[in-house]
Amino acid sequence: MTAEAGGRRPSRTTADPARLAAYDVLRAVRTEDAYANLVLPQVLAKHRLSGRDAAFATELASGTLRRQGTYDAVVDACLDRGRVQGRIRDVLRLGTHQLLSMRVGTHAAVSATVDLARTRTGPRSAGLVNAVLRKVAAHDLATWVARVAPDATADPVGHAAVAHSHPRWVVEELALALGPRRDELERLLVADNASPSVVLVARPGRAEVAELPGEPTVLSPYGVVLPGGDPGSVPAVAEGRAGVQDEGSQLVALALAAAPVDGEDGRWLDLCAGPGGKAALLAALAAQAGSSLVAAERQPHRAALVARALAGADGVTGILTADGTTPAWRPGTFDRVLVDAPCSGLGALRRRPESRWRRQPGDVEDLVPLQRSLLASALDSVRRGGVVLYATCSPVVAETVGVLEAVLAERPDARLEPVPLDLPDAEGPLPGTVQLWPHRHATDAMFLGLVRRV
Missing domain, CATH: 1.10.8 (Helicase, Ruva Protein; domain 3)
Structure with a gap:
């Protein structure tokens, strides 16, 4: 193993594989801008972890990333002078999570994290890590919050x-x-800050809910909550007939499919289809309705993910690598269009714990013009009498209300209509819109607004 750039070569002291894996995830997130949910399976495989060890490493990495802000304040309060960054900060965060939020005994948490420090940051850091974590262990989380x-x-x-x-x-x-x-x-x-459940979706016409393990979801008729284990081991998931998809994302596809349209209804479009989960469900719903789906995605690598998600699906007439703001089709081509717009992702912080630390206020300002452009392009792409569903995995007002109001003000040929879903306690900020919430619906905070071209 090589030392991190600019650091000393680590000691040969061996830490346990689960903590090593959690550290490797934090380091990849910090130094490579990796996404924890994408890098975690690779790290678990590298360290040959499964079962309880894999679950421990997953909670240690994900929980530490979620509570990073709190833990940094606690660690800083326990440092005698100065600040530590980089590798040592990652190690201290992991130790603090074990002490304050996991059922790990104080001695085990401290000694195992000191071993981790020796392995990953070198023997000279072990004394500092030991001293700081013993101070952290002096109080519980509630006491520390009251202090810092x-x-x-x-x-x-x-x-x-x-x-x-x-x-x-x-x-x-x-x-x-x-x-x-x-x-x-x-x-x-x-x-x-709660670990989200893994939710599966049975793509209608290709899989039945009854063949998926778990309890049926409350809001989507096609979902189940997986009780545990690897989703890839479920035959329908392995075969592409089902997939992993948050219940809120399932409802986006269902809302577009359920919206009434005037006249023919044969051509559907997913304008921002990557990575393909919603497109796969839309394709199944379109096939059942005797319609077909075109999936467009601007980024080639994400378009490849869409193609993989739609492999073997009926009702797909095209997978395009295309910029949704400059359509590669004639105006008025489609009967239904989904705009699952690129957004800040602040509604999906349960699943992407590192996102809260990466995003900046300026990111929202940069995204809003793109979101408006995509919605306007979708309205150009849909025929008169057809519908556009605008969705974001963000509840931020500028990305939801702000985008809809700005585009509608410029489009006399567009009208906001009620989203055709009967959901409890999900009224959005504009009449007829839907806003889901993690604390109310156990979903990502999806926003849905339905616009008809008139």
């Missing part, structure tokens, strides 16, 4: 940011999105 977070009365947003490990600006955006139900903010932040 701003006063909840004087600065409620700052307190929530540290207590629930979200950047301050994200807390502000989520509070704004909740609107008159801002009192639910703490429940939402808590839900963002």
Whole structure:
């Protein structure tokens, strides 16, 4: 093993494989901008982990990333002077998570993390890691939050940011999105830090819900909650007849398929199809309706993922590598169009724990013009009487209400209509729109708005 650039060659002291795997995930996220959910299976395979060891490594890595903001405040309070960064910071975060949020005994957590430090950062760091973690172990999480977070009365947003490990600006955006139900903010932040269930979808006409293991989902008729294990070991998933898909994402495809259209209904379009999960469900629904789907994706590598997701599916007439803002088809070609717009992803923080630390307020400002352009292009692509479903996995007002209102103000040929889903407690910020929430619906915070071209 080679040392990280600029660091010393690690000691030959061996840490246990599960903690090594969790560290490797954190390092990949920090140095390579990797996504934890994508790199984790590779790391588990590299360390030959399965069963309880794989579950421990998964919770250790994902939980540490979710609570990173809180743990950094605790670690900083335990340092005698200065700050530590890089590899040692990763090790201290992992040790702090074990001490404050996992059922790991103090001695085991400290000694195993010291071994990890010797292995990954060299023997000279072991004393510092040992000293800091023994200070961390002196209090539980609630006591530490009371010590390091701003006063909840004087600065409620700052307190929530540290207590629930979200950047301050994200807390502000989520509070704004909740609107008159801002009192639910703490429940939402808590839900963002909970490990999400793995949800499977049976693609209609290709798989039956009954052949998937688990309990049926509450909101989607095609979903089940997997009780545990590797989704890839489920035969229908391995064969591409079913897939892993959050219930909120399933509802996006169902909403577009259920919307009434005037006249013919044979041509459907997924304008931003990568990586292909919604397109696969849409294709199955289109085939059942006697219609066909075209899936478009601008980025070639994501278009390849779409092709893989749609392999063997009926009802697909084209998979295009194309920019949705400059359509490669004639205006008015389609009867139904889905715009699952690129967004900040702040509604999917349960599944992408590192996203909250990567995103910046300027990212939203940069995305909004693209979102408006895609929605306008979708309205050009749909015929009169057809429908466009605009969806984001973000509840941020600028990406939802702001985009819809701006485009509708410029399009006298477009009209907002109710999303055809009967969902409990899911009223969106505009009449007829839908806003799902992790703390209310156990889904990602998907936003759905239906627009008809008139």
